[in-house]
Amino acid sequence: MNLHVISALVLRYLFLYTRTPMRLVELVFWPLVDLVVWGNVTVFIQKNSDAEFGGFILFFLGAMILWDVLFRAQQGVAISFLEDVWTRNLLNVFVAPVRTVEYLSATFFVGFLRILVTVVVMSLVSWLGYSFNIFQLQWWLLPFFLNLMVFGWALGMISTALILRWGQAAESLAWAVPFFIQPVVAVFYRVEDMPAWSQPFAWLFPATPIFEGMREVMKSGTMNWNHLWLAAGLNVIYLALAGWLFVWVLNMTRKRGLLTKFATQ
Amino acid sequence: MPAAIPDNREVILEARELTREFDGVKALDRFSFRLHRGEVLGLLGANGAGKTTAMNCLLGLTLPTSGELTAFGLPLQANRIQILRRANFSSAYTALPGNLLVWQNLLVFARIYGVPNPKKKIAELMEMLEISHLDKRVTGQLSAGESTRVNLVKAFLNDPELLMLDEPTASLDPDIADKVRKVVRKVQRERDIGILYTSHNMRDIEEVCDRVIFLHKGKIVCEGTPADIVAQSSSSNLEDVFIKIARDGEVVDESKKEETV
Ligand SMILES: Nc1ncnc2c1ncn2[C@@H]1O[C@H](COP(=O)(O)OP(=O)(O)O)[C@@H](O)[C@H]1O
Ligand SMILES: [Mg+2]
Numbered sequence: 001m002n003l004h005v006i007s008a009l010v011l012r013y014l015f016l017y018t019r020t021p022m023r024l025v026e027l028v029f030w031p032l033v034d035l036v037v038w039g040n041v042t043v044f045i046q047k048n049s050d051a052e053f054g055g056f057i058l059f060f061l062g063a064m065i066l067w068d069v070l071f072r073a074q075q076g077v078a079i080s081f082l083e084d085v086w087t088r089n090l091l092n093v094f095v096a097p098v099r100t101v102e103y104l105s106a107t108f109f110v111g112f113l114r115i116l117v118t119v120v121v122m123s124l125v126s127w128l129g130y131s132f133n134i135f136q137l138q139w140w141l142l143p144f145f146l147n148l149m150v151f152g153w154a155l156g157m158i159s160t161a162l163i164l165r166w167g168q169a170a171e172s173l174a175w176a177v178p179f180f181i182q183p184v185v186a187v188f189y190r191v192e193d194m195p196a197w198s199q200p201f202a203w204l205f206p207a208t209p210i211f212e213g214m215r216e217v218m219k220s221g222t223m224n225w226n227h228l229w230l231a232a233g234l235n236v237i238y239l240a241l242a243g244w245l246f247v248w249v250l251n252m253t254r255k256r257g258l259l260t261k262f263a264t265q
Numbered sequence: 266m267p268a269a270i271p272d273n274r275e276v277i278l279e280a281r282e283l284t285r286e287f288d289g290v291k292a293l294d295r296f297s298f299r300l301h302r303g304e305v306l307g308l309l310g311a312n313g314a315g316k317t318t319a320m321n322c323l324l325g326l327t328l329p330t331s332g333e334l335t336a337f338g339l340p341l342q343a344n345r346i347q348i349l350r351r352a353n354f355s356s357a358y359t360a361l362p363g364n365l366l367v368w369q370n371l372l373v374f375a376r377i378y379g380v381p382n383p384k385k386k387i388a389e390l391m392e393m394l395e396i397s398h399l400d401k402r403v404t405g406q407l408s409a410g411e412s413t414r415v416n417l418v419k420a421f422l423n424d425p426e427l428l429m430l431d432e433p434t435a436s437l438d439p440d441i442a443d444k445v446r447k448v449v450r451k452v453q454r455e456r457d458i459g460i461l462y463t464s465h466n467m468r469d470i471e472e473v474c475d476r477v478i479f480l481h482k483g484k485i486v487c488e489g490t491p492a493d494i495v496a497q498s499s500s501s502n503l504e505d506v507f508i509k510i511a512r513d514g515e516v517v518d519e520s521k522k523e524e525t526v
Contacts, residue, residue, distance in 0.1 A: 002379070004376055004377075004379050005376075005377055005379075007376065008373050008374075008376030008377040009373075009377065011372070011373055011376065012362070012365070012369075012370075012373040015365050015366075015369040015373070016362070016364060016365065019364050019365055019366070019369075020364055083362075084362075087360070087361075087362035087363055087364065088359055088360045089359075089360070089361065089362045091326070091354075091356070091359040092354075092359060092361065092374070092419070093377075094324075094326060095324050095325075095326065095349060095352075095353075095354040096349060096374065096377050096378065097346045097347075097349040097350040097377070097378065098346075098377060099346055251328075254325075254326065254327060254328045255328045257285070257287060257318070257321070257327040257328075259326050259327065260317075260321050260326050260327060
């Protein structure tokens with residue numbers, strides 16, 4: 001791995017964001033809209049319930065913020081790739097001495113930067129507007145953040161592989177893939193509240209133990225360590241599988257001669 | 266007319282029996298050639314002859330169905346990154362990201378290629394291609410001629426020993442095309458670059474190429490210096506040769522070939 005290659009690719013995305021401020025607006029605007037909607041729902045529920053539950057219901061806002069960690073990481077990978085497709089830059093990158101792992105690392109880092117922007121803004125607004133302090137999760141925040149980011153990267157690679165396979169017609173998968181799994185990873189409700197038949201599926205995703213853990217920590221200040229180990233273990237598997245899928249699809253497009261078609265159409 | 270490069274120079278790119286099929290149709294059929302250091306080799310042929318496919322295989326973008334490819338004496342697939350560091354590519358059909366400024370794009374690629382002192386290098390190359398004034402322009406708003414020259418700056422950034430140019434003068438007006446040819450030839454001579462140059466423009470071939478390979482339906486129809494090829498066929502110029510090949514798929518007048526060889 002060459003750091004100068006990775007930093008050069010990251011620089012390209014940074015230039016892109018400074019050149020097209022609309023992308024920054026998108027990064028902040030939609031999460032804020034979501035946050036305000038859920039914030040107001042929370043206030044409404046708080047006013048109509050007892051004090052203990054009213055305090056707990058704030059987990060909606062925590063779930064929103066943590067969900068965005070996952071979503072932004074996934075977008076960092078998938079949208080960065082699409083930016084190269086849209087600007088017909090893919091061929092320039094593929095004929096340059098850029099290893100696949102360097103390319104992916106750059107998109108991972110872009111995902112990390114996107115998370116920083118969105119999460120800082122959301123945390124501030126939820127604290128000022130709804131007195132929700134994300135730091136009540138204390139140092140648990142760190143493993144939550146890390147696990148969701150890594151899972152986001154894996155989903156990003158899967159989205160990108162699918163787009164590579166099915167071409168630009170499948171572009172919307174870049175936004176859709178995280179929402180395919182959102183219902184089963186227990187973001188806004190507990191696994192035990194899900195229909196019984198769907199509960200086993202929930203535990204196939206590393207995001208589930210994190211969101212369960214978040215509610216535990218908010219309620220009791222601590223959580224089941226097994227949840228963390230499960231998330232980390234699943235993440236290792238997802239990252240490896242997603243990386244393998246991406247490389248496999250990339251090689252397949254080379255074999256079929258679709259890579260250049262894809263890159264110049 | 267440029268003279269042929271002596272065969273004793275180092276071979277920097279070689280294809281042996283390169284075949285590439287798409288859905289059972291051979292876009293390239295047992296295509297073999299050698300490119301020497303400091304030589305400009307033209308790949309000529311009608312639309313669909315297989316020029317781009319050959320280049321894509323040589324860049325590792327498309328895997329061959331069969332055949333062997335080496336660059337700098339190394340098998341291509343296994344040494345792709347190492348080879349790409351010493352090579353570069355430009356095509357009329359790709360672009361640098363349109364939403365970035367010209368200097369931003371060039372800086373990014375200079376860093377990807379690990380160019381020492383990138384700003385200086387970029388300034389030098391832009392001056393050489395007479396586009397210094399474009400550095401703060403938005404890449405997507407450049408004219409075809411400007412954009413081709415910016416792409417060429419990118420292609421020269423890493424001082425490549427091997428350069429692949431896919432129809433670099435396509436969509437250029439005759440004046441700009443002429444400038445591009447001259448500057449490519451100048452840099453190529455100064456730096457002793459080996460260039461694989463595809464085109465269907467005869468002026469390109471006559472002015473830039475030391476040696477030419479005519480492709481038709483993925484097969485080599487004839488090869489040699491532009492002068493040789495005209496002599497081998499019963500044509501008066503390359504343009505005629507081209508038209509003959511495009512229509513009949515062959516050109517060499519056997520009786521005449523005996524005489525010239
Ligand atoms: N990805 C692909 N899938 C199917 N056919 C292809 C593909 N790429 C090229 N071809 C076919 O291969 C032949 C050679 O094309 P190409 O190399 O682009 O020609 P040239 O560059 O000489 O105009 C054409 O018949 C073209 O349709
Ligand atoms: Mg072509």
